[in-house]
Amino acid sequence: MICPIIGVLLPMNIVVFSSLKERGIFNSWGLKRFGIVFIQVVYIALALLSNDSTLLNFFYKEVLAEPLVFTTIPQPALIAYSIVLLLMLLKQLKKQRHLDNAFVAVLIATFIGLHLNAEPLAIPIFFSLSAMILVISVVQDSYSMAYLDELTGLPARRALREDLLKLSGEYTIAMLDIDFFKKFNDTYGHDTGDDVLRLVASVLKNVTGGGKAFRYGGEEFTIVFPHAKITEVLPHLEKLRAAVEKSPYAYVKKIKDDAKRKPTAKNLFVTISIGVAERSEKNDHPDAVIKAADTALYRAKKKGRNCVCK
Incomplete structure (x- = not known):
């Protein structure tokens, strides 16, 4: 019944x-x-x-x-x-x-x-x-x-910390940052900024060379390459940088004042700067390698952005 x-x-x-x-x-x-x-x-x-x-x-x-x-x-x-x-x-x-x-x-x-x-x-x-x-x-x-990071779907910082504990032998870590992202947010709004973060994350998910992408925080990302030297990783990072540079975001500007005018659409592009470091005698702990990669990222930004530095 x-x-x-x-x-x-x-x-x-x-x-x-x-x-x-x-x-x-x-x-x-x-x-x-x-x-x-x-x-x-x-x-x-x-x-x-x-x-x-x-x-x-x-x-x-x-x-x-x-x-x-x-x-x-x-x-x-x-x-x-x-x-x-x-x-x-x-x-x-x-x-x-x-x-x-x-x-x-x-x-x-x-x-x-x-x-x-x-x-x-x-x-x-x-x-x-x-x-x-x-x-x-x-x-x-x-x-x-x-x-997992809710916005991008990438593994979040907690997952990164656990993966870092598993590292041994040779490994390389890259730190990535979206160029002029604060200015981009101020110009196009935070919703568009979130969409661009998702777009960049979707490209990073397809990183080659055995790397795994994580969202580190804000507009910053991390890629870990276990069992890889920096010389082996550099071509894959350069390929990734170029892929982000060529990935368009279709931005539609909504016109509030005039309801009769159609929204205008255009493609927006962003670039990323990448700093990369490998495990060495000087940097023999994952935290030290991340710090070295962060320093290399700063050099990439000083160099003019949209490039890879080690």
């Missing part, structure tokens, strides 16, 4: 809670979420304990004229699953999130469980699988929040 109710309420809860922004638990927003769940629990308890058929009629209502022969899932639940699955897939096209991926998997797993309801272990197996999927998703989200 409870399966038809779950078949309607579960998809509805998924689409509602996946659309709500995270605002904490122990506050008014968390209380409202708890209230939504509590009302449903009370409704289900009344429906099951009171034997009042009017509370259950909706969940068994035949919406389509012809009964469905391929599944025993009632039509309201089938419609709810179909609509919510479509909405979640469309949402995924706009923005990928671990939790939304998990919700799609939960929809599919619970649907299979309800479809195979006649089998004794179907519900326990597929609903337990759904719970495991959600737990894994929460772990992935926790990792992302701790180790």
Whole structure:
């Protein structure tokens, strides 16, 4: 009796809670979420304990004229699953999130469980699988929040610190900085500045030579090349510098005063300066190598920017 109710309420809860922004638990927003769940629990308890058929009629209502022969899932639940699955897939096209991926998997797993309801272990197996999927998703989200930079998607400074502890033998570290970024922000606005940070990060992700890019902070980035000498790394950094220089950002200027005039569009370009250093007898610790790379970055800026210095 409870399966038809779950078949309607579960998809509805998924689409509602996946659309709500995270605002904490122990506050008014968390209380409202708890209230939504509590009302449903009370409704289900009344429906099951009171034997009042009017509370259950909706969940068994035949919406389509012809009964469905391929599944025993009632039509309201089938419609709810179909609509919510479509909405979640469309949402995924706009923005990928671990939790939304998990919700799609939960929809599919619970649907299979309800479809195979006649089998004794179907519900326990597929609903337990759904719970495991959600737990894994929460772990992935926790990792992302701790180790990934939300704006650029690159590993953040905490991830860099942990990777530095793993370094041994030869290695090279590069420090990168977007040239005149403060002036760029002042001219085009912080939203455009954020877009440019994302653009530069997307180029840095594709660094060759075995390097791994991190966001160090602000407009500064770090690339670590384990088991590589500085002479081996320089061509890859020069290639990266040129790639950033050639990557356009399509800037659309919005005109506030004249609604009839169309927004003007133009391509904007930024450059990066790079300082690079390797492990040596003088700099035998990652922090010392980073400091040396920072000094080299300062030389690159003094040299005129948009270049690589060691």
